Amino acid sequence: MRISCLACYGNQQFDKNAVSLPMNNKNKKVVAIAGATGYIGRWFMDRFKEEYQLIGLSRRNLASNPEPEISWRQVELYSISSTTKALEGVDYAVYLVHSMNASTRLNQGGFEDTDLLLADNFARAATANGVKQILYLGGILPKNEAKSSWSRHLRSRLEVEKTLSSGSAALTAVRASIIVGPGGSSFDMIKNLVKKLPVMICPKWTESQTQPISLRDTLTIIDACLGNTHAYNRSIEIGCPEVMTYKEMLVKTAQVMGKKRLIFSVPFFSAGLSKLWVGYFGESPAQLVSPLVESLKHTMTVSEDQSFQEIPIDYQSYEEAVRHALSKNREPQMPDFKPLDRQKNTVRSIQRLPNTMGKTAYWAANRYKVWLPTFFKAIITAKEDQKGRVCFYLFFFQKPMLELSWVKVRSDKKRQLFYISGGWLVGRADYGWLEFREVLCGKYIITAIHEFVPKIPWYLYVNTQARIHLWVMNRYGKYLKGFKKR
Secondary structure: OOOOOOOOOOOOOOOHHHHOOOHHHOOOOEEEEEOOOOHHHHHHHHHHOOOOEEEEEEOOOEEEOOOOOEEEEEOOOOOHHHHHHHOOOOOEEEEOOOOOOOOOOEEEOOHHHHHHHHHHHHHHHHHHHOOOEEEEEEEOOOOOOOHHHOOHHHHHHHHHHHHHOOOOOEEEEEEEOOEEOOOOHHHHHHHHHHHHOOEEEEOHHHHOEEOOEEHHHHHHHHHHHOOOHHHOOEEEEEOOOOOEEHHHHHHHHHHHHOOOOEEEEOOOOOHHHHHHHHHHHOOOOHHHHHHHHHHOOOOEOOOHHHEOOOOOOOOOOHHHHHHHHHHOOOOOOOOEEOOOOOOOOOEEEEEEEEOOOOOOHHHHHHHHHHHHHHHHOOOEEEEEOOOOEEEEEEOOOOOOOEEEEEOHHHOEOOEEEEEEEEOOOEOOOOOOEEEEEEEOOOOEEEEEEEEEOEOOOHHHHHHOHHHHHHHHHHHHHHHHHOHHHO
16 A cells, blocks of 8 residues: 555554563653664663663664663654654653754755754654653753844754644753763764864854763753653753863863864854864764854853753763763664665655745645646646645646645644655655645744655756756745735
8 A cells, every 4th residue: 555654764664573662661661762873862772771661763674682671663753654653652752853864865955944844743743642741952042142143053953942842742951062972973073173183273163152061961861851740841951060162172172182282263263164174174074063163153051040950960070071982982782773675766855934824734735736827827737636636737738747645634724745646757656745734833834745756867857857846835935925915
């Protein structure tokens, strides 16, 4: 049957053995970790595998598991039904997902819109399963600065918080600065800069203040907040009590590493050069460096009224955390996963549209059916049957260029779902889907195509159809923005 789980990762199904839970854990809290294979997820599961009934969520199915205390479930976080299935029987969820790497050959959409959609999926799935609490690990936000001056990265973090809190699950937003520990990407950048550069000419942002925190203390705080009703529906900022600049972090890291380094600041180092400098010498990918550098211009210190006070903590100093990160030679044991069996040429395209009139996703989807033929006049026509199947035709062609089948049972006023079920532009009629949905309490409409497989040759697609789609959605967004004027 086509798209058995909301186009749930193509036609992949859950591994039944991976879903089963250890029988001796019945009295423990059931905690699912989204982003379980990442830095914080790996170490949290390693440290607390005896205290919780842990379920790691992964895009890939399990092949072998060296840690029988931990269960694993396959999930496609872009799919609501897959995410809902993955959260069955879960009491609490830890959300560690940040700007996921592209999972399709072509990914059209910024990280902010991607994170917004994924968080909305997770909040809906948590509500459907009666999850009591979502704990989200984000970043400390600037104080006394207009949000318009914030970096895209930080504005996105706040949007994710708001979105995760939109369902019935209580949200605990734990906001941290740089987390210092073995394998942490942010600390690895600092370590690599110190290791490679005997002289560092630091840009102005290195004078910004922050409060880094050790991995050990971060995990302790997450544990203290899980299932703690005093932490429900709160934002909690965490950091070592010692306030320092990023330049001081470089100096102290060099001292711990036994490296003599000349480190000084200049006021004229641009953000663009900073990204190249940090990316190259810090040995970090551009998708990590770019949003991080944009955020470092802000002061990131803990507010007294939002500081963590649930339990007393003997915080590790920055130097202690660095020594631990450098000396740690053991990595948490991770399972082996099966390779992804996926269609090669797939496309995901996510756009955020304004919703100035506060319309529903149902209205936006139906308006699009009318707007598209009107916008293209006689070039494109549309026909819809009684079952909600919509066909778009080009000129005088008898065969539709695109056929969309409305999925009534999975659609409501806030979200409209269509399978991409045919047309001469479609390479596979059993794989992709299109959706319109409201996000951030209806402030925006997200429109997204998932797992679309084009029929025309790939090089031709990316230079024609893909570009036209973005242009069309941009025009539709302008139409929605100006709709109130009509």
